[in-house]
Amino acid sequence: MAQVEVKLGHVGEPGSLFDQTTAEFAQRANTKLAGKAKVVVFGSSQLGSDDEMLKKLKLGTLDLALPSTVMTTVAPEFGLFEMPYLVKDRAHAAKIRDAIIKPVLTPIAAKAGYTIIATWENGFRQITNSKRPIKEPADLKGIKLRVPKGVWRVKMFQAYGATPSPMAFSEVFVALQTGVMDGQENPLAQIYPARFQEVQKYLSLTGHVYTPAYLTAGRRWKNLPEDVRKALEETAVEMEPWALEIAAKLDDDLLGKLKAAGMQVNEADKKAFIEASKPVYDEFSKDVPGGRELIDKALALGNGS
Numbered sequence: 001m002a003q004v005e006v007k008l009g010h011v012g013e014p015g016s017l018f019d020q021t022t023a024e025f026a027q028r029a030n031t032k033l034a035g036k037a038k039v040v041v042f043g044s045s046q047l048g049s050d051d052e053m054l055k056k057l058k059l060g061t062l063d064l065a066l067p068s069t070v071m072t073t074v075a076p077e078f079g080l081f082e083m084p085y086l087v088k089d090r091a092h093a094a095k096i097r098d099a100i101i102k103p104v105l106t107p108i109a110a111k112a113g114y115t116i117i118a119t120w121e122n123g124f125r126q127i128t129n130s131k132r133p134i135k136e137p138a139d140l141k142g143i144k145l146r147v148p149k150g151v152w153r154v155k156m157f158q159a160y161g162a163t164p165s166p167m168a169f170s171e172v173f174v175a176l177q178t179g180v181m182d183g184q185e186n187p188l189a190q191i192y193p194a195r196f197q198e199v200q201k202y203l204s205l206t207g208h209v210y211t212p213a214y215l216t217a218g219r220r221w222k223n224l225p226e227d228v229r230k231a232l233e234e235t236a237v238e239m240e241p242w243a244l245e246i247a248a249k250l251d252d253d254l255l256g257k258l259k260a261a262g263m264q265v266n267e268a269d270k271k272a273f274i275e276a277s278k279p280v281y282d283e284f285s286k287d288v289p290g291g292r293e294l295i296d297k298a299l300a301l302g303n304g305s
Contacts, residue, residue, distance in 0.1 A: 004037035009047035010066040011169045017189035021120050021243045029235040037228045049168035057218025068122040068211045072150035075108045076288045082152030084277040087210035088302045090244045095301040115217040118236035120243035122211040127204045129183025134204035136272040146184040156280045188254040197261040206268040
């Protein structure tokens with residue numbers, strides 16, 4: 001019998017959080033699988049954009065992917081994680097994972113043909129641009145900002161006064177370098193490995209959105225032998241606290257590196273951003289069935305977090 005190869009794709013660059021979490025997962029899973037199957041990781045959008053990898057999962061031409069924001073295109077309820085300043089910290093994120101993602105969002109994804117095996121992290125998102133420091137929403141006026149695919153990030157930055165455009169992650173560096181885009185927003189664990197500091201002058205610590213990353217399978221999941229599925233699932237779930245831990249360390253480490261690379265770093269007025277975010281919450285509550293309940297439940301989990 002030929003060894004089963006389990007292909008896992010993601011968009012992160014070498015050294016990114018996605019790169020580190022998938023490498024750790026592959027190492028742990030392959031030890032557990034003991035030759036029955038082998039997880040092989042393809043990063044740097046080698047297997048396509050997030051959007052393309054979701055299609056491949058559905059078609060059965062890819063085993064696993066690590067989507068984040070793009071899950072809002074699978075089901076509108078995933079837009080919960082597009083609500084600005086919803087997640088206070090990683091302890092809060094873990095509570096939301098256990099109380100909302102697993103019991104509520106995972107079954108919704110399953111109906112759409114996707115199996116979420118575990119929830120890791122993409123991170124707290126910050127804004128970089130080449131024009132000026134972003135201290136309050138008004139500073140975003142007229143800034144051409146790349147955002148990931150998904151309706152809510154566009155709505156949010158429009159509410160703040162920016163000009164947002166969805167674009168695949170692999171195209172962002174050149175768009176910033178050539179001035180097609182003035183800025184972008186991502187966790188530090190994506191910004192530094194993607195070398196955005198080479199083409200962006202300002203880093204504004206807005207922390208506007210926290211995005212989970214979902215280890216996701218598609219059509220081929222059921223075709224894998226049961227013992228292989230069990231080993232992959234166990235490993236992925238045991239990685240959940242590790243992913244949050246390594247993400248926190250990366251945030252601290254990379255902020256120093258971005259400053260050393262010459263980026264001008266500023267804190268943002270989060271109160272002003274929270275105030276400007278109300279219309280996005282109202283629209284989500286109105287447009288998404290059960291949206292208000294999801295928001296209220298998530299916020300309640302943050303009390304005392």
